[in-house]
Amino acid sequence: MGRKPCCDKIGLKKGRWTxxxxxxxxxxxxxxxxxxxxxxxxxxxxxxxxxxxxxxxMNYLRTDLKRGNFSNEEKELIFKLHATLxxxxxxxxxxxxxxxxxxxxxxxxxxxxxxxDSYPQVNRGRNTEVEKVESSQKNSEKDNKKAQTTTKKKKxxxxxxxxxxxxxxxxxxxxxxxxxxxxxxxDDINAxxxxxxxxxxxxxxxxxxxxxNCSFSTNIFENTEHLSIExxxxxxxxxxxxxxxxxxxxxxxxxxxxxxSSIFREIExxxxxxxxxxxxxxxxYMIGDLKDDSFINTVSIQEAEGLYGNLASPADFLWDMDLWxxx
DNA sequence: AAACATTGCAACCGCGCAGCG
DNA sequence: CCGCTGCGCGGTTGCAATGTT
Numbered sequence: 001m002g003r004k005p006c007c008d009k010i011g012l013k014k015g016r017w018t019x020x021x022x023x024x025x026x027x028x029x030x031x032x033x034x035x036x037x038x039x040x041x042x043x044x045x046x047x048x049x050x051x052x053x054x055x056x057x058m059n060y061l062r063t064d065l066k067r068g069n070f071s072n073e074e075k076e077l078i079f080k081l082h083a084t085l086x087x088x089x090x091x092x093x094x095x096x097x098x099x100x101x102x103x104x105x106x107x108x109x110x111x112x113x114x115x116x117d118s119y120p121q122v123n124r125g126r127n128t129e130v131e132k133v134e135s136s137q138k139n140s141e142k143d144n145k146k147a148q149t150t151t152k153k154k155k156x157x158x159x160x161x162x163x164x165x166x167x168x169x170x171x172x173x174x175x176x177x178x179x180x181x182x183x184x185x186x187d188d189i190n191a192x193x194x195x196x197x198x199x200x201x202x203x204x205x206x207x208x209x210x211x212x213n214c215s216f217s218t219n220i221f222e223n224t225e226h227l228s229i230e231x232x233x234x235x236x237x238x239x240x241x242x243x244x245x246x247x248x249x250x251x252x253x254x255x256x257x258x259x260x261s262s263i264f265r266e267i268e269x270x271x272x273x274x275x276x277x278x279x280x281x282x283x284x285y286m287i288g289d290l291k292d293d294s295f296i297n298t299v300s301i302q303e304a305e306g307l308y309g310n311l312a313s314p315a316d317f318l319w320d321m322d323l324w325x326x327x
Numbered sequence: 328a329a330a331c332a333t334t335g336c337a338a339c340c341g342c343g344c345a346g347c348g
Numbered sequence: 349c350c351g352c353t354g355c356g357c358g359g360t361t362g363c364a365a366t367g368t369t
Binding site: 049055102 | 334335336338339
Binding site: 015016036037038050051054058087088089090101102105109 | 353354355356357358359362363364
């Protein structure tokens with residue numbers, strides 16, 4: 001026996017709500033209050049399903065709802081909460097006054113997700129393994145396209161000064177610099193958690209002793225004396241190769257914290273441009289447009305830092321780490 | 328100007344869960 | 349403990365608005 005429908009759908013209206021229907025619903029709830037959605041339509045005289053009434057009220061007619069564009073503070077909070085909560089939209093919505101889960105879900109799907117496709121997949125709620133694989137495949141396709149465009153760009157210049165975080169490996173990997181490696185203790189290895197396997201003992205041979213903070217998903221350190229790291233800014237993945245070796249065998253693709261890419265995307269967001277190529281130069285992020293290869297803008301490091309102040313979660317901590325550098 | 332493609336968002340659908348008898 | 353009911357959630361769809369060719 002199948003599940004009983006939530007209401008008798010025969011003769012019920014579907015689709016967009018009219019002003020008259022809205023008025024009837026609002027008036028009824030103002031007099032009788034919320035609750036008993038199943039019986040509400042009949043009592044109120046609406047030819048709608050109870051669920052439809054509830055949805056209309058919760059997502060649109062409630063007086064405490066905030067309309068209009070999401071502020072930068074709200075966007076930042078959504079990023080932050082999504083990193084820890086995944087697609088638990090109702091929980092995210094509970095942290096944003098006046099925003100509904102549907103609002104946030106829609107905004108995420110249409111605006112934000114495409115900007116952070118490459119973020120590490122942390123606690124993604126009820127997503128299945130199949131969905132994760134599919135998502136990963138989609139991202140790869142996008143990244144491939146983007147990579148094809150990016151290769152047309154001129155090679156990046158080196159950055160003056162030291163950067164003590166994955167920026168540096170990113171920058172130097174383009175120049176095929178090597179990083180020497182100090183093995184991390186066994187008890188630091190925990191394959192269960194992407195972030196718990198945090199290695200803070202990777203030293204870059206080309207920039208004295210400064211830590212590169214990367215989170216590795218697999219133990220790639222055993223019997224490895226040298227490690228060369230290539231970073232893909234678009235995917236936030238670091239592909240590692242051992243050195244010396246007869247050939248540069250890729251031994252692992254490791255996921256790293258959202259590095260510069262997260263900042264770049266935020267900048268893209270702020271400047272309302274769709275696809276950029278950005279680099280750190282002269283104490284500013286240089287923003288170029290991939291479409292016509294033209295220079296667009298610079299954003300100071302202080303401005304970029306300001307985007308990510310007072311962050312607390314593990315993921316955000318790593319974002320913060322991305323901003324550690326000395327010049 | 329028309330046809331087609333893309334985007335944004337309101338609304339729908341099905342499932343899981345909690346409460347209750 | 350079991351089945352029923354209603355609610356809430358997250359995924360998906362449909363369509364109007366907007367952009368592009």
